[in-house]
Amino acid sequence: MVTRSASGREVTLSAGDYEARIVTVGAGLAGLRYRGHELVVPHAVNECPPGYLGKVLMPWPNRVAGGSYSWEGTSYDLPVDEPAFGTALHGFVAFQEWEIAEAETSSVLLCTLIAARYSYPWTLAVSARYSLDADTGLTVELSATNIGEGTAPYGVGFHPYLAVDGVPADELELENPASIIYEADASMIPVAAHDVASFGLDFRSPAIIGASRLDHAFAGLPEGTWSVTLRDPASGVGVSLSSDARWLQVYSADYIGRVGVAVEPMSCPPNAFNSGTDVVALGAGETHTLRARIAGFES
16 A cells, blocks of 8 residues: 655655655655755655745746746636736646656656646656765756647746755855846746846855845856855855756745745746746757756865
8 A cells, every 4th residue: 555645655765974855746855864964944745845845846937927928829828826926836746746757775766747738738748856876965857858749838947945954044154156136026027137246135155144035036157057055154064056057046935934045946037938038949859857966065
């Protein structure tokens, strides 16, 4: 008998000083420890996690304004599941059960189908692979293949909340290499780009978060692989997320008690289905992959 609960089933991975817990609902990262230290805000398999903790976001990350968009001359209306802002939020698969396709001591592959529907008439076979390495930490690979006809608009994001043993975000040191931050409107849709220094949220050099409230999209990331780090100055314990994604959302977890910082690599910005910015045109038979890595350290 297979036991399922609010977040589906749980798979535990281990390698060296690392242990990760992956749940099948949303292919979510439910926990990550390094030498006993919590590196992400955790949740139990029998909980529906708040704030999209650790979820995979497909076939778009972040928000679509009004839930409406056009693609190749046709208009579509997505379900508006964030009524406070009137937006369609974080795609279709964050609360969908994924199948465990492969499971080993240090890695797991989860798969699901994004079936064609009236608001998104393309069919994608998608997967999430989590791999633990004793030296490099947790690698995440999020892939989608268009197995239907036509060219699909596509974007992807990953939604972990970095943390250090539950220390409040106010006391943590953040380093974020992005040079451009986006001002958002009342619906959390980006409307203007600013230099991070002039906007007052410049973390290109490590700085204590303090009272800063973050829920912004960032660009101007270094070419190639970049890293965002979160560190507790009192203990020297820290965590980094690395990726080569060109977009990033950083959120100081204000609605869940500022218990960590969401660091979300994204292939495109919020509302990309309307702006067209960096939307992937995923042709029939084509595959797109986003990669990220989370690692702990002690300094």
